[in-house]
Amino acid sequence: MPGSLGYVLVIAVLAVIVALAVRSIWKSHRNGGGCTGDCSSCGGCGGGCRHGKS
Secondary structure, three states, X not given: OHHHHHHHHHHHHXXXXXXXXXXXXXXXXXXXXXXXXXXXXXXXXXOOOOOOOO
16 A cells, blocks of 8 residues: 555656646747747747748
C-alpha cells in the first residue's frame, strides 16, 4: 500500500505541472502570443520558417 501512495503522489504532481503548462500556453495564446505565420517577425522559432513560406 505505501508503494502505491508514491505512484499516486507522482501522478498528482505531474498532473499539476501539465495543468500549469497548458494554462500558461492558453493565456499566452489569448494575449496574442500565438504564431501569426509571419516568419520574418517571429523570434520564437529561431528564424527557421515552418509555414512553407520563405
